[in-house]
Amino acid sequence: MQIVVDLNRCQGYAQCVFLAPQVFELHGEEALLYVPTVPEGQDERVLRAAAACPVQAITVGEQAGEGAGVR
């Protein structure tokens, strides 16, 4: 499962950090960092974080074009 956050929308409410602290992190007071590939066992927390985002900036889904790569 992959996540991407629209950081133009993000206003730093940090609900995702509270709800999935192993995936989302505040860097300083407001800048959001996150692990784009959801670590094992964190799916439920990430979905909770995505639902709670007050500006609905978090997209969760399977890797786009999965299997299409030639690597």
Next chain:
Amino acid sequence: MSSETLFRRITDYAHRADPYPLYAELREHGVARQEDGKYLVGTYNEITALLHDPRISSDVRNRTEPDPDLQPVEGLPPAFIGRDDPEHDRLRRLAMRPFGPPHSPGRIDTLLDDIARIAGQLADGLRDKERIDLVEDFAFPLPVTVICDLLGVPAEDIPQVHTWADTVVSGLDFAPGEDPGPRRRAAHEARMAMGLYLGGLAEKRRGRPTDDMLSALANDEGPDGRLTQEELMVTAVLLLIAGHETTVNLITNGMLTLLRNPEALERLRKEPELMPRAVEELLRYEPPVQFLPQRTPLADVEVGGVTIPKGVPLVLVLASGNRDPLRFADPDRFDPARRDNVHFGFGSGVHSCFGAPLARLETQIALTTLINCLDGPRLLEDPPVYRNSPVLRGPRHLPIGQTGR
């Protein structure tokens, strides 16, 4: 009826069970000036604009005419909810240090098991009862136990704390025709007593830290220094009151809404993974804080084609914005799977709810637990009897019957 009387009608207890038609009327009028000079705003876009406008103050000391209902307690500074930046920001940052990111990012996550355990114990107590009062038996004790534990209030003091909290909240009530003096004085006294009590608890832990927020507020020193004793007192009072009065209503309104919408309840029983979104929908549909009565423009501010003058009371009706058909499709429908749900359940902007993540988790766990444990639940009174407050709106009691008992 005249839009000038909307605020009077919204706060009238007769409309407590269903204020939503009044909110629809408010939206028709856009920005509605009231007979007493207040300005009411109930449309989504205008509320958003004002919540993000740095010229809108949360400090009632900026009112041209002091509002007797919203006077700060003498001898105590206002808490951060009633301050503006940069002071608001500093106080909120200090309060956040032991509660959440960036300093304590995992604090709320570590409460998950505790909340589930407390909810489970309370639910066990409901199993053999034919008649439940959801408020007294579940929705009240859950968040109060959690917030008291988090702050470091001993369990034996909870009844006293609850009495104070009730008195403080009833001081916020709007009761037209009644002399609010005695109620307000009692509220001020309760707030002061609560502040002294919580300040005393923190003082005892200074230099002897324990694993709770009061101790951290008393001992931790961050880049912004520490809260003064007075700041600590008002902050702790705010966290304690906000930490349970609102969540009680959210859980109670949640169960009420699910029992009124059996298909939604059934869907959540089958798809428990929907619960996080269902709680967001609940925050939109029945927000625990219906309106923000404390705002004041620091300059003439134009919104929705109306100029709101500097210094007047400005009331943002969040619960009305949440039902604005220009923003939400089919807004009066409770849809637990609703997408793009950017609601005002916790406000928005710099003053957005401090305890939101805790309230979210508590409510998700509470409703999931209740759905699983109640056997054929049904409302015994609909509508139920509501609390007085039009702001912190929720049932005083919610009698629920179980079949098969």
Next chain:
Amino acid sequence: MSGETRDGRIVIVGASLAGLRAAETLREEGFEGELTLVGDEAHPPYDRPPLSKQVLLGRAGAGQCGLPARRELNATWKLGVAATGLDPLGKNVLLADGEHLPFDRLLIATGTRARPWPNPQEGALEGVFTVRTSDDSARLAAALDAGPRRVLVIGAGFTGSEVASACRERGLEVTVAERGRAPLIGALGGTVGDWATKLQRAHGVDLRCGVTVTALKGTDGRLTGAELSDGSRIEADVAVVCLGAVRNTEWLADSGLAAGPRGVACDAGCRVFTMYGIVTDDVFVAGDVARFPHPLFEYQLIALEHWGNAVAQAEVAAHNMISPGPRRRPHLAVPTFWSSQFGLNIKSVGVPTFSDQVVLAQGTPGDRRLVAVYGYRGRITAAVTVNRAKWLEHYQRLIESAAPFPPGPGAADHLADSEPVPSDVPDPRVLTHGPTVALTGHLPDRRLTLIRPAG
């Protein structure tokens, strides 16, 4: 929607953010025909912003930055193969493997690539990096893991500043060389750039402004240091070349389209112009490679290297590709972007370089929290927040409504004595790095008249 727009063959050249979101929008809005995405990189779509932040900080792997799908696509992916040409008459895209890919409608989303170090021999030294692709970032992260004694960052735009920030946070010594007089000056102007100068120095960056790197030095094929235009020498075992981006338009050289070093010119609906300024109706463009007219900026063509623009423009382009004329929409989104560096969240709305003045609207300059508002001829055109993101949408509203500059009083944290000062937007030619927003002129001029910007 008519059957004709719903069916047929759509080819998207470019399989990154814009290409992916366009493809998803096509399906979302009912396109049922054949859909093919062509990408020159072998990886499925990934997100680039983390590559200069989380990845360099060691919080995430470069290979972990894949983009989540919004929906099923039912598309053919041709990854690891570049488009090399376009035959607009025969309606074919030529691929590097010799294939001719026929299309009814085409979306160009080839984006940009990192501008390489101008001297190829020096650029080939071990220890010299750029940061644009996932592979770039993986290599640089590995080099930083090895604990270099000093990192030289060439160019102090957003990417260079983020790289420098990550290095400092990892405890590495960093020298930043910038030809302009301050960091971020190309995006935010000199006044805010001066603030960034103090920020970088406070975080221990050895910041050298007003200089260029004249040569990279190496021994046995390994970087050992650099010579600067002021005669000084720096020892460094890693150099990160952050000179901005080059638009991937070479493959369109013989296409007859208005495509050149400044991008591919299009109308407000993302339809590409020919080199004569005549609009096409079957070739569309979106993302970093596009230059489009924006009414807020006097209909000048602007090119934006912004994540949000790639998404918004891709959605508009896709909608228009499958909609009859009257249902088409213009791409009018106000430009927005963010950067995080030195523990600060920097966000912008509007185009700060489209300004003559700037004023501190909220906060204090010494503070790490502030709002700067930009104006052009008495109108608000941009705002930048530092750790103050919750106020940004207020200023976006002011930009959208052409509110007067400077903004009126009233903000609770507004300093009474802050007055507008010149925003000091430099001529792009004086920068080391290319600007991330380029105001590229009023007309979709013939590419023959375009002058290649100074490298």
